C-alpha cells in the first residue's frame with residue numbers, strides 16, 4: 001500500500017514519457033494528446049492466450065506502470081473475438097516446465113492488470129469466454145459490442161475457475177451473481193451481461209466504444225491520481241494479496257490437476273469438438 005502511494009504521488013510530479021512496447025502479438029499505441037495507451041491483442045484467429053501472448057501483455061503492463069501511463073484501453077484486432085481465453089493447447093499434454101511458466105505469467109499478468117495504478121477500460125469487441133472474460137474483468141470498466149458472449153464458462157469444460165478469476169467477477173457483479181455464473185458456467189449475451197453489471201455499457205461499433213472509453217478516462221481529470229490509486233488498491237488489494245500468498249500452492253494443485261488422465265481426455269475431446277465445429 002505504502003509503495004503504491006509513493007508511486008502514485010510520483011505521477012503528480014513526473015511528465016509523461018512516450019515509449020513503444022509493441023510486439024507481434026500485442027500492438028501498443030499511445031495517443032500523444034491524451035497519453036492513453038491502447039493495447040490490441042492480435043493473435044489470429046481467436047487471440048487465445050498462450051505463453052508468448054501473455055508474456056508480451058505482461059511486459060506491456062509493466063512498462064505502462066513504469067512510465068506512469070495515463071490509462072489503458074485493452075481490445076482486440078479481431079472483429080468477432082476479444083479473446084477465446086487460455087490457449088487450450090497450453091493445457092493439453094503439456095511440457096511441465098512450459099506449463100509452469102505459462103501459469104506464472106498468467107498470474108503476473110492478472111496482478112499487473114487488476115492492480116494497475118492507471119485506469120483501464122476493456123473494449124470487448126467480440127466473444128470473451130473464460131480467460132477472455134478474466135482479462136475484461138481485470139479492467140475497471142467494460143464496454144462491449146452487441147451480439148457477442150462473455151462469461152467464465154470453466155465448469156462447462158470440466159474445469160474450475162481459480163479463486164482469483166472468481167474474485168475478479170465478484171468485484172464486478174457481487175457474490176450471488178458470481179456463484180450462479182460460475183456453477184452454471186454461463187456465457188452471457190451482451191444484454192444479459194449489461195443487466196447484471198458484468199459489462200458497463202453496450203455499443204454498436206468499436207468507434208463508439210472508443211469514444212465512451214475516452215469519457216470514462218475524462219472522469220479522472222479532476223481526481224488526484226494518488227487518491228484514485230489508493231482507493232483502487234483498498235478495494236482490489238486483498239484479492240491480489242490472496243493470490244500472492246497462494247501462488248506456489250496453486251501451482252502444485254494445478255500441476256496435479258493437469259496430469260489427471262481423465263482431464264487430458266476431456267481436453268482432447270473438447271479440442272476435437274472445436275475442430276469439428278469448423279467442418280460443419
Ligand SMILES: CCCCCCCCCC/C=C/CC(=O)SCCNC(=O)CCNC(=O)[C@H](O)C(C)(C)COP(=O)(O)OP(=O)(O)OC[C@H]1O[C@@H](n2cnc3c(N)ncnc32)[C@H](O)[C@@H]1OP(=O)(O)O
Nearest residue numbers: 048084085086087088127129130131159160250253274275
Ligand atoms: C487452486 C487450483 C485448483 C485447480 C484449478 C484448476 C484450474 C483450471 C483452470 C482452467 C481455466 C481455464 C480458463 C480458460 O480460458 S480455458 C479456455 C476456454 N475457452 C473456450 O472454451 C473458448 C473456445 N472457443 C470458442 O468458443 C470459439 O472459438 C469462439 C471464441 C467463440 C470463436 O468462435 P469462431 O467460430 O470464431 O472460431 P472457431 O471456434 O472456429 O475457432 C477457430 C480456431 O481457433 C481454435 N480455438 C478456439 N478457441 C481456442 C482456445 N481457447 N485455445 C486454443 N485454440 C482455440 C479452434 O480450435 C479453431 O482452430 P482450427 O482452425 O485449428 O480448427
